[in-house]
Amino acid sequence: MAQRDETQGGPEAGxxxxxxxxxxxxxxxxxxxxxxxxxxxxIWMQAFxxxxxxxxxxxxxxxxxxxxKGCGTCCRILVVATAPEVLMVARYIRGMAAGFRTMGIDxxxxxxxxxxxxxxxxxxxxxxxxxxxxxxxxxxxxxxxxLACRGHASFDADACIAALEGEADEVPVSEPHRxxxxxxxxxxxxxxxxxxxxxxxxxLVAALKIALARPDAxxxxxxxxxxxxxxxxxHVSREEMGRTFDRLKG
Ligand code: SF4
Numbered sequence: 001m002a003q004r005d006e007t008q009g010g011p012e013a014g015x016x017x018x019x020x021x022x023x024x025x026x027x028x029x030x031x032x033x034x035x036x037x038x039x040x041x042x043i044w045m046q047a048f049x050x051x052x053x054x055x056x057x058x059x060x061x062x063x064x065x066x067x068x069k070g071c072g073t074c075c076r077i078l079v080v081a082t083a084p085e086v087l088m089v090a091r092y093i094r095g096m097a098a099g100f101r102t103m104g105i106d107x108x109x110x111x112x113x114x115x116x117x118x119x120x121x122x123x124x125x126x127x128x129x130x131x132x133x134x135x136x137x138x139x140x141x142x143x144x145x146x147l148a149c150r151g152h153a154s155f156d157a158d159a160c161i162a163a164l165e166g167e168a169d170e171v172p173v174s175e176p177h178r179x180x181x182x183x184x185x186x187x188x189x190x191x192x193x194x195x196x197x198x199x200x201x202x203x204l205v206a207a208l209k210i211a212l213a214r215p216d217a218x219x220x221x222x223x224x225x226x227x228x229x230x231x232x233x234x235h236v237s238r239e240e241m242g243r244t245f246d247r248l249k250g
Pocket of ligand 1: 072076140145
């Protein structure tokens with residue numbers, strides 16, 4: 001995987017080099033903006049712009065995706081997200097809730113009515129209910145949807161339906177989307193971990209309930225407090241994740 005700008009890896013190529021470059025770029029941002037009010041915006045923007053840029057670079061020549069507006073078939077699985085992603089979705093909901101209410105969409109109420117993921121749920125587990133942000137097949141938090149959603153891109157809508165209904169084991173997802181998402185998200189987690197910041201993965205629904213109930217959630221994150229801790233998902237142990245990150249960092 002070749003890289004070009006400040007979030008890239010220079011002339012090195014390959015997933016591990018890409019991870020190291022991403023990690024270094026996130027670490028630099030965390031160092032430059034530690035404990036500042038800008039930290040959340042900076043780190044979130046970096047994660048998403050890096051993901052989008054690298055996916056665009058890696059997907060030239062692939063068949064067209066089956067994903068389209070109005071198809072929310074995959075929006076019934078557990079969504080996991082890092083703390084910066086959760087906090088930006090919470091900020092978006094706070095800012096947009098009144099506007100959505102005028103259209104008959106009550107985002108906080110939809111969230112409150114959605115059950116948290118059961119203990120032990122994994123990242124691809126079908127939950128049996130729609131994501132609270134899926135309205136008539138459209139994601140109403142689309143601009144701030146987590147990396148997990150961006151990285152789940154399919155070539156076959158019928159296979160998505162079959163997989164969700166338990167009739168197929170695998171959806172033919174785009175490997176570049178999945179790989180770039182995993183590497184960018186992992187590098188972000190790794191840099192947060194090294195900086196002593198909350199670095200886990202959280203159930204989006206449960207974490208948002210906490211973030212919206214805690215006006216100090218963003219300040220807590222900037223201060224290194226894991227305010228979302230009750231919403232941590234643990235299908236991959238933190239020790240195992242940490243070992244993987246250390247190995248990739250070399
Ligand atoms: S956040 Fe949006 S894209 Fe992600 S599962 Fe929910 S509705 Fe789908």
